[in-house]
Amino acid sequence: xxxxxxxxxxxxxxxxxxxxxxxxxxxxxxxxxxxxxxxxxxxxxxxxxxxxxxxxxxxxxxxxxxxxxxxxxxxxxxxxxxxxxxxxxxxxxxxxxxxxxxxxxxxxxxxxxxxxxxxxxxxxxxxxxxxxxxxxxxxxxxxxxxxxxxxxxxxxxxxxxxxxxxxxxxxxxxxxxxxxxxxxxxxxxxxxxxxxxxxxxxxxxxxxxxxxxxxxxxxxxxxxxxx
Ligand code: E4P
Numbered sequence: 001x002x003x004x005x006x007x008x009x010x011x012x013x014x015x016x017x018x019x020x021x022x023x024x025x026x027x028x029x030x031x032x033x034x035x036x037x038x039x040x041x042x043x044x045x046x047x048x049x050x051x052x053x054x055x056x057x058x059x060x061x062x063x064x065x066x067x068x069x070x071x072x073x074x075x076x077x078x079x080x081x082x083x084x085x086x087x088x089x090x091x092x093x094x095x096x097x098x099x100x101x102x103x104x105x106x107x108x109x110x111x112x113x114x115x116x117x118x119x120x121x122x123x124x125x126x127x128x129x130x131x132x133x134x135x136x137x138x139x140x141x142x143x144x145x146x147x148x149x150x151x152x153x154x155x156x157x158x159x160x161x162x163x164x165x166x167x168x169x170x171x172x173x174x175x176x177x178x179x180x181x182x183x184x185x186x187x188x189x190x191x192x193x194x195x196x197x198x199x200x201x202x203x204x205x206x207x208x209x210x211x212x213x214x215x216x217x218x219x220x221x222x223x224x225x226x227x
């Protein structure tokens with residue numbers, strides 16, 4: 001399962017990468033508006049990071065028509081190289097651009113997906129990823145987790161290699177349920193990474209270990225006894 005950080009702040013991505021085994025990071029136009037420095041400077045930092053780590057970066061086009069999307073995808077690909085996954089919206093022009101980007105050898109994520117059919121059409125158009133927005137699907141009265149479960153099953157049934165990238169989570173439970181459903185990838189906030197691995201029983205056990213050790217060996221460490 002692939003894990004991405006859904007954020008534009010390079011320091012935050014680097015901080016998560018220190019602690020967790022991530023595969024890269026995802027951005028969207030909204031996230032990029034929150035960048036705390038000029039975008040051209042940020043993009044330079046992104047490029048350095050993906051070159052250093054070999055991870056992937058997801059960047060969404062901002063054009064409305066397929067010609068503009070493809071042109072932006074090409075320029076983004078020229079800039080970031082093969083570690084780029086260009087995000088194209090699940091609208092008519094996005095699907096048209098998807099087929100063309102794939103013919104040019106650019107990896108694509110069809111994003112802002114709210115239904116099984118949008119995802120299925122993305123896979124058939126050759127997308128490498130498709131990103132259903134879990135909480136947004138919940139908010140329109142449907143079930144985001146079930147939608148992903150059905151998409152994963154359909155892709156298996158039809159033999160599509162397109163990966164499902166679960167996005168827009170509100171709870172750790174949603175992430176867990178996607179893992180159970182066999183969702184190939186998720187993109188989550190830095191805070192969610194911490195919540196994913198937090199468990200009060202682990203903390204209680206650690207307190208027990210520390211108490212027992214200190215009662216017997218004081219401030220010494222286990223490595224002090226390697227003679
Ligand atoms: C995914 O790539 C999106 O950036 C993201 O998950 C959108 O989530 P939000 O609209 O709930 O912030």
